[in-house]
Amino acid sequence: MRLGVQSFGGGMATLALIRRAIVDDHRWISPEDFARYWALVLMVPGINLLGLIILVGNKIGGAKGVCLALFGLLFPSVTITILLTAAYAKVEHAHLIVSALSGVIPATVGIGIFTGGQIAWPVLKDSWKRGLSPAIVAGSLFIGSGIAEGFSHHLPVVVILLSCAVLGALSRLPLISQRADVN
Template sequence: MKAHTPFPGAWQLFRIWASIGLQSFGGGASTVLLIQRAFIDKYGWMTMEEFTHSWNLCIFTPGINLVALTVLIGRKLGGMWGIVASLAGMLLPSALVTCLIAAGFKLIQNLPTVQAIVHGVIPASGGIMLVVGVRFAQPLIELARKEGWLRLVMSAIIILLCASTIIIFKISVIPVLLAMALLGMLFFTSWRTPPEIATSREIAEEEGHD
């Protein structure tokens, strides 16, 4: 990640989000990847951990998660005007292009070339989703190094439970997310001694050894 650069103005936010919106071919996964590359890798305005926390919060909001993420990042970097500029940049140019394409797609949708393009985009989208998933896993691996592999094992269990519940039992996403959130509270809430007390005990033990 690059060194942190000064936060952008509203016009720069608009241009960045407009660029993201116009490049977001292949669905939401490609958009998430572009956002990560812009705000984390290129400008250093966020860390991967901050992005992951924001995305997790957006998962629990109704409606379009990417719109919620745009609002959170816009507010973090530019306040109220940052929200306005980010939403305008994300939605207006891409919506205009989408409307134009939709209007003309009926005329070309049955052409062999267009069908070939559609078939090629589907596996490409899967590859992009895989890259995004790996990037989301990176903070988890870093935490496992610091806090032990138990955290990683518990996270893997939650991932498998969530996926299998949705695939096998076809349960709605909302109760699954709520159940996984409760499991997360059970597994990941720190019940350890507060750092101040632990530090005092460590000092006392060291003095006793001396």
């Protein structure tokens, strides 16, 4: 178990690697279970991949499985991350590094903005399918939260996040009756 998990501690496309290892190669859990676990961890705070590996570890070996799975996933990648950062901290003032960073930092920003949009996109599309008013609610939560962050310097981010979440929940409440009608 530990060896299996450790072997896929690295790599960028970690989710794809994990799926191949635990579903296809070792048959620890079924493809259906894997999909269910993934949907579930999307609703849990924190890094989704960690949540997934915790559920898999729990299913295979209980508390011991959870610890081994976490250790296996985190130990290699955390070690490498710390070493990379330490190496970077040593050389960060070298001229070459400074000029390379003047390219890498804007690129990270560009990639990050794309990723932010990419994550929000399915949610926006889902609301659009549900009708015009859910789409307007979703769009204004997305843009409104950005504006709130950009223009209010005294409002804690957590307040913006949680109020958007509560607004999202409230916006669905009338749907209960509509769904009941359909059924």
